[in-house]
Amino acid sequence: MLSHLECDIDLQVKELRDIGDDMARVILHHQQDGSEPPKSLRKDFENFLSLVGCFIIEFIYIIYNI
Numbered sequence: 001m002l003s004h005l006e007c008d009i010d011l012q013v014k015e016l017r018d019i020g021d022d023m024a025r026v027i028l029h030h031q032q033d034g035s036e037p038p039k040s041l042r043k044d045f046e047n048f049l050s051l052v053g054c055f056i057i058e059f060i061y062i063i064y065n066i
Contacts, residue, residue, distance in 0.1 A: 013048070020045030 023041045030037040 016045045016048050 019042055023043070023045075026041065027037045
């Protein structure tokens with residue numbers, strides 16, 4: 001069961017990363033054209049990385065009792 005969870009998480013992270021790469025390409029094209037990127041771009045991967053960062057900070061806080 002644990003190996004299935006690892007596989008599912010890996011695939012979901014890959015999907016988020018692919019979406020993030022697509023959004024980065026859209027932003028790059030808009031910057032090259034000199035126009036503003038759309039405000040409706042998805043930020044799933046950015047939000048995921050922010051969440052991971054929060055967990056790491058909390059983990060360090062718990063481990064070292066800062």
